[in-house]
Amino acid sequence: MSDVLSASYVLVVAEVRRGLFEERNLDTIGLGRLLGSPVYLLLPDNASGVDASIVDKVIRVGADEGNFQNPLTMVSILTKVFETRGQPDFILFTHSSSGAECAAYAAGHFSLPVITDVSGFDRPTGTFSKSYYSDKVFAQFKSASSPSILTVRSGSFRDQVTRNQATADTESLGAFTAQGGRTFLDYVEEAGGAVDITKADFLLSVGRGIGSKDEIPRYEELAQTMKAVLSCSRPVVDKLWLPKERQVGTSGKTVKPKVYLAMAISGAFQHIAGMKDADCIIAINKDPEAPIFQYAHFGIVADVNKLRDKLIETAKAS
Amino acid sequence: MNSERVLACMQCGKCTGSCPEAGKTPFNIRMIVRKKQFQRAIEEDLPWYCTSCSTCTIRCPRDVKPSEVIIDLRSALIEDGRIPASIQKALESTFVQKNPWGKPRSKRAEWTGKVDFEIPHISETKERRLLFTCCIQAYDPRCMVIPANVSRLLHSAGMEFGILGEEEACCGNEIRRMGEAGLFEELREENLANFKEYGVNEIITLSPHCMNTFRKEYGDLGIRVSHYSEVVQGLLERGAVKLESRYEKKVVYHDPCFLGKQNAIFDEPRTLLAKALGTNSLEFSRMRDNSLCCEGGGGRMFFDVETTYQRNSESRVKEALEMGAEVIATSCPFCVMNLEDPATEKGLSVKEVSEILVEVI
Amino acid sequence: MEIVVFTKRVPVTQEEELRILGDGQSVDLSKLPHRMNDWDNYAVEEAVKLIEKGGGGVTSVAIGDSESDEVLRRAIAMGARDGFLLEANEVLQDPFARATLTYNFLKKENMPFDAIFTGVQAEDEQFACFGGILAALLKIPYAAQVIGIDAVEKDHFVVRRELEGGLQERVKVSLPCLLSIQSGINEPRYVSIMGVRKASKVERKVFKASNYTDSGKSLVEITKWVYPPKKEGAAMLAGDVGEICSKLFAILKEKGVYQ
Numbered sequence: 001m002s003d004v005l006s007a008s009y010v011l012v013v014a015e016v017r018r019g020l021f022e023e024r025n026l027d028t029i030g031l032g033r034l035l036g037s038p039v040y041l042l043l044p045d046n047a048s049g050v051d052a053s054i055v056d057k058v059i060r061v062g063a064d065e066g067n068f069q070n071p072l073t074m075v076s077i078l079t080k081v082f083e084t085r086g087q088p089d090f091i092l093f094t095h096s097s098s099g100a101e102c103a104a105y106a107a108g109h110f111s112l113p114v115i116t117d118v119s120g121f122d123r124p125t126g127t128f129s130k131s132y133y134s135d136k137v138f139a140q141f142k143s144a145s146s147p148s149i150l151t152v153r154s155g156s157f158r159d160q161v162t163r164n165q166a167t168a169d170t171e172s173l174g175a176f177t178a179q180g181g182r183t184f185l186d187y188v189e190e191a192g193g194a195v196d197i198t199k200a201d202f203l204l205s206v207g208r209g210i211g212s213k214d215e216i217p218r219y220e221e222l223a224q225t226m227k228a229v230l231s232c233s234r235p236v237v238d239k240l241w242l243p244k245e246r247q248v249g250t251s252g253k254t255v256k257p258k259v260y261l262a263m264a265i266s267g268a269f270q271h272i273a274g275m276k277d278a279d280c281i282i283a284i285n286k287d288p289e290a291p292i293f294q295y296a297h298f299g300i301v302a303d304v305n306k307l308r309d310k311l312i313e314t315a316k317a318s
Numbered sequence: 319m320n321s322e323r324v325l326a327c328m329q330c331g332k333c334t335g336s337c338p339e340a341g342k343t344p345f346n347i348r349m350i351v352r353k354k355q356f357q358r359a360i361e362e363d364l365p366w367y368c369t370s371c372s373t374c375t376i377r378c379p380r381d382v383k384p385s386e387v388i389i390d391l392r393s394a395l396i397e398d399g400r401i402p403a404s405i406q407k408a409l410e411s412t413f414v415q416k417n418p419w420g421k422p423r424s425k426r427a428e429w430t431g432k433v434d435f436e437i438p439h440i441s442e443t444k445e446r447r448l449l450f451t452c453c454i455q456a457y458d459p460r461c462m463v464i465p466a467n468v469s470r471l472l473h474s475a476g477m478e479f480g481i482l483g484e485e486e487a488c489c490g491n492e493i494r495r496m497g498e499a500g501l502f503e504e505l506r507e508e509n510l511a512n513f514k515e516y517g518v519n520e521i522i523t524l525s526p527h528c529m530n531t532f533r534k535e536y537g538d539l540g541i542r543v544s545h546y547s548e549v550v551q552g553l554l555e556r557g558a559v560k561l562e563s564r565y566e567k568k569v570v571y572h573d574p575c576f577l578g579k580q581n582a583i584f585d586e587p588r589t590l591l592a593k594a595l596g597t598n599s600l601e602f603s604r605m606r607d608n609s610l611c612c613e614g615g616g617g618r619m620f621f622d623v624e625t626t627y628q629r630n631s632e633s634r635v636k637e638a639l640e641m642g643a644e645v646i647a648t649s650c651p652f653c654v655m656n657l658e659d660p661a662t663e664k665g666l667s668v669k670e671v672s673e674i675l676v677e678v679i
Numbered sequence: 680m681e682i683v684v685f686t687k688r689v690p691v692t693q694e695e696e697l698r699i700l701g702d703g704q705s706v707d708l709s710k711l712p713h714r715m716n717d718w719d720n721y722a723v724e725e726a727v728k729l730i731e732k733g734g735g736g737v738t739s740v741a742i743g744d745s746e747s748d749e750v751l752r753r754a755i756a757m758g759a760r761d762g763f764l765l766e767a768n769e770v771l772q773d774p775f776a777r778a779t780l781t782y783n784f785l786k787k788e789n790m791p792f793d794a795i796f797t798g799v800q801a802e803d804e805q806f807a808c809f810g811g812i813l814a815a816l817l818k819i820p821y822a823a824q825v826i827g828i829d830a831v832e833k834d835h836f837v838v839r840r841e842l843e844g845g846l847q848e849r850v851k852v853s854l855p856c857l858l859s860i861q862s863g864i865n866e867p868r869y870v871s872i873m874g875v876r877k878a879s880k881v882e883r884k885v886f887k888a889s890n891y892t893d894s895g896k897s898l899v900e901i902t903k904w905v906y907p908p909k910k911e912g913a914a915m916l917a918g919d920v921g922e923i924c925s926k927l928f929a930i931l932k933e934k935g936v937y938q
Contacts (some may be wrong), residue, residue, distance in 0.1 A: 422695050
């Protein structure tokens with residue numbers, strides 16, 4: 001490793017998607033704050049929407065995001081950072097598709113310890129909490145050496161973000177060209193056409209309790225407004241309110257979205273089997289005894305159609 | 319192979335004439351047998367329509383066994399790996415957890431928490447009378463009441479019984495009908511080994527599907543295998559179980575295919591109901607060996623065909639309403655599950671026979 | 680085309696309550712059923728599909744104890760030509776240690792490959808690092824969370840990587856390369872019991888992991904296992920309709936599905 005005397009700092013590698021500074025970066029910066037000052041933010045040159053008062057230095061890299069998030073380029077970028085600013089104590093990435101990809105590759109390239117999906121930090125023991133078996137237990141990890149690479153779970157540390165009086169200075173790191181081994185071509189939106197509910201991050205699922213086929217268009221509107229994909233339980237398909245490809249359950253599809261919003265679904269066993277592994281299950285039902293509340297992370301007892309209308313209204317207003 | 323009898327088929331059409339899927343779905347069993355005779359290709363999704371009711375096999379004058387032809391077709395698709403995703407999931411779950419619902423094996427005896435007495439492991443009993451729970455009744459909250467109820471009935475009669483608990487594996491009846499012969503053999507082997515190890519003397523089943531495969535496909539067990547309705551009827555006759563009150567609702571009885579037409583158990587559940595009601599239960603026009611299949615067998619609990627036809631369960635509900643029934647009673651958990659949704663929508667309830675009995679003891 | 684696919688035997692923990700033993704020493708996995716890591720099914724299927732189309736062979740490698748033979752048999756039943764077991768009786772929690780062991784194995788045994796596939800992550804540890812570290816050690820290009828292989832040429836692949844919310848990234852990766860395969864890229868074929876029995880006739884070679892382990896210590900280690908904070912059923916959102924809406928949107932934002 002470089003023998004330049006390492007100035008202790010935390011390097012946060014930003015995730016920028018189509019020019020926008022992603023909200024999940026706040027959790028990475030938050031953990032950075034917990035781990036120590038100063039926090040340096042590494043950005044591709046096409047990033048916008050960055051609040052530079054929440055970090056202590058911004059380093060802009062002469063590479064646009066497609067190149068920046070290429071792990072082969074990232075290790076060249078990091079090499080230059082280490083050469084010019086010394087080695088940090090920690091290099092933090094978001095725990096996301098691009099973040100975890102770069103973190104692993106960098107760990108292998110520089111022979112550094114890596115811990116992913118960090119959701120907790122225990123200062124007295126200096127250990128990081130990492131989920132095992134889908135959050136059933138957590139392992140406290142200790143890193144053997146410095147710097148360490150961590151990827152940070154979205155939603156875990158954003159209230160640790162603090163604001164400085166002044167916005168941080170921006171330095172530039174110079175230009176980086178794409179490496180031969182891998183090249184970014186373009187972004188692609190998921191192919192339209194037949195709906196595949198198993199690929200959606202966010203499912204809005206309706207049950208028989210919505211009442212009638214006439215209520216479906218408003219649910220379609222809500223799904224569109226929230227950028228969710230519409231799915232349903234079996235009785236809705238049996239009644240021909242929605243096509244079979246939308247059915248979640250033992251005789252339909254099994255889904256594992258980030259969020260499953262179940263509206264007017266009672267929670268019959270065969271339905272639960274198709275969605276119980278969703279990261280976050282939110283259930284809305286007018287019956288407080290509905291079995292679905294036993295499987296949900298969040299619950300709302302309400303007139304589902306009325307709440308739907310209010311949600312559409314609220315979403316459109318913002 | 320099971321299709322060796324296809325050449326005996328004379329295309330009389332009795333099979334399609336009795337098939338619950340005929341007419342309203344693309345499934346035509348007579349045509350499928352014809353194609354098999356000439357070794358023509360059959361569309362991949364067709365074999366999955368079959369509900370394994372076996373009416374075709376029972377009625378065929380030439381003993382072609384069309385329901386076995388379907389199992390053969392499914393086997394071939396399975397070896398090729400080209401099967402519907404939900405069937406695949408059910409089979410893979412059965413391999414890992416010994417039940418097709420994806421529930422953990424370790425929780426197979428959780429239903430015992432619903433009764434207020436200890437249910438011993440079969441090895442801890444003197445009489446080695448095994449109560450075989452069945453997968454859906456072990457795990458589905460709606461069906462868990464059935465083993466709980468039957469346990470109460472047997473317990474109140476002083477009849478000793480035990481369970482296998484976590485060691486119980488799926489009986490394999492549906493697995494064999496889905497065409498996974500290898501998996502069926504493994505399940506059978508495991509259950510047989512357990513029956514032998516614990517010196518099981520008698521098996522009481524809660525599901526007609528389990529009873530069917532134990533009686534007909536597990537070889538010569540050398541022990542009695544009964545459906546609980548047979549046992550409880552005997553207990554009632556002996557006076558070991560006493561009914562204290564009367565069930566006041568109007569009840570119509572639906573014959574499950576695996577209990578009725580396939581194993582000729584028509585009277586026992588009716589006798590139980592008659593005793594509970596104080597009068598005979600009502601009858602559907604299609605009853606006994608002519609009963610209308612609920613479309614839950616043959617893997618259909620894990621796979622739903624994509625058509626817009628009126629389901630048999632809906633026709634049953636309609637008829638029940640027309641005759642003024644308030645409750646549809648049946649003695650198979652798959653029938654319960656399939657009838658309940660359309661029934662509750664029309665204000666009817668569906669009860670497994672044990673649920674009615676438990677209300678009047 | 681020669682493809683090496685890494686497969687892992689993992690415990691099935693859905694709906695099980697896990698117990699931590701000792702004072703946070705370990706997790707009791709003794710009574711759990713096991714199966715092939717879900718993501719690895721997709722990786723094997725994708726590799727087999729590629730060689731079914733263009734010729735070549737798939738070699739499945741598993742690191743674990745002798746029970747891991749189960750996943751090798753499954754991979755062979757799906758169409759892999761060989762199965763190699765890197766027998767290790769102790770679990771290596773540090774992904775770096777596993778990647779180094781594997782790197783040494785591939786080099787020492789001169790394993791030829793045009794591509795290496797792994798699943799995105801293992802169901803148990805969910806590190807998602809093994810492939811990336813190994814690719815860096817091998818000095819080959821890496822693409823994670825591959826949801827589609829659009830083009831297969833003699834010297835490169837064009838693949839799509841899954842990002843968030845339906846968005847994908849298309850990248851060109853030269854060969855040899857390492858891809859971590861995302862679930863949903865294909866529909867893994869069903870493996871029947873008879874298929875597995877047939878696969879058992881193919882010899883699975885066993886290599887001792889100790890012959891390839893570096894003597895250096897792990898870079899990360901687990902000091903303790905802990906339970907997550909108790910969850911008492913659904914957290915009910917209360918308030919008037921307006922408040923409930925705000926709370927709901929806040930949850931959606933936090934989960935990253937709504938901005």
